[in-house]
Amino acid sequence: MSMAGGGKWRREAEQLVAKPFRLVTTTLLSLLLPLSFLLLSRLSSASFLFSLLKSPPPTDSYFFFSIFHYTNPAILYAVVSLISVYTLVLGLTTKITATDPNRLIPLYPHTSIAWLTLFLVQVSVGLGLQVTSPDGLINGSERNFLSRLVFFFGIHEVMLLWCRVIVRPVVDSTLIRGDAGRNRREETVVERVALAVSCGTLWWWKLRDEVEALVGVAEAKRALLLLLPIDGNVNVGLGVGTVDFVNWWLYYMIVTIGMVRIVKGCLGFGMVLLFEQVSRRDPRELSTVVAPVSTTSSVHCEDEGDTKV
Template structure:
């Protein structure tokens, strides 16, 4: 009964999107918005770390409709989901192009139903955790705490921010390709589509906008909080260790990507030089003959 209702709603949605322009626009906007769930999760974790650290020195009341225990539970679940995406992103970066999706038919490029269901569950769970976390922090006042109190002199340099930007972009790209795109492709078109430069540009623009609006300043709290607590001899929580681990995991992804890009450039120029040298040697041999 549930599958029949879902199929009927899907057919109704497809009827509204029969126009190619509307379908393409809806497709690009949906992928761009859903791709921001992962960087928003990093922003939420940084906000929670900042807020809990500041509240440990003050007596600000928490006026939230959600209990504090739920915020801690939601943080643990977010750590699990973000870690899963980050670890698989590191594996993909180390191994090169690796397809984590499962295709039921390699010729038609149709993603298996089991993988689609798993992607739907992962996406919905991730989205609910991020939305409830943001709503809970805003209602409790953690979202409005002055975050410039922490790390005013401990801010990272430009190089570390560039590395973190590249790592987060690579992880967001992996999240979009493995979870978001299979779900949206199956919902809108029913088949797997090739990634186009317009879709990648839209996703990069949305991520760049979020980074410029505040993610670049606040995500550093993932590692700064742990450093400050160690300097002040405060109790280090498990969440602080996980946040620091995620920070350096993202930095590792960026460094691996930079090294692979550098090796690709060196290989390109080296192969081009070999071709020129081999071509010149062949020309000399022909002239001698």
């Protein structure tokens, strides 16, 4: 009895420690996706300023900056683009009345692929933010608070998919020590609140101002090309390139995801109100729907009682 009681106490202690650890780890790793947008905006602004001044970065960080300028964004652009496109497709194709968000995701990568993706993004973001600076950001035309709020909803939706597809399978496979696809857990209210609060804090602290450099650089380059005279001495770096177009595309894709989420939320709230009004006006329809379920359940219980006898 003592050994059984000790094993039970140990399992309860592990669960008591594992739940907060899982919550904190999942929340911190989920913030890698919005931090990726922050890093891409800083790299875009830094490369534009260096090309505008026609001077390389400081010598002490030139080696690291050159590595991240040519290598690091390729990884981040690939991961962020795939997650953003997948989020937009799911937002446009899934139903509004779905209750379990995990069932809306038809494709989960293998746990090894999730491990590799999470490792690459974590290393890229962690080292990249150390060699970049928020000074001298190119914001272009300032957006109003409404457009920034729509972007927040979009980045939160993308972060949720990043958490469900990449972060949670990795964390669950580590703590459960099994196949994360078979032992996939349902999200709790505490996890959703923690993700929303962390994303909102990061957005208010850094993202709402710095992430606009994704479109600000392209707008600044276009304005300079209109102002500067057309001759052969114009720096080639001032032209709007592929990276600037990708940044612009990513920014407005997140805005589109935010608009889709707002519209679906309003439609879902309207459907709930409409259902409540219909049920109040004609309760007989609700009774006719509930009655067959109750009869079948009672028959099922009687059958179970007969089998038990």
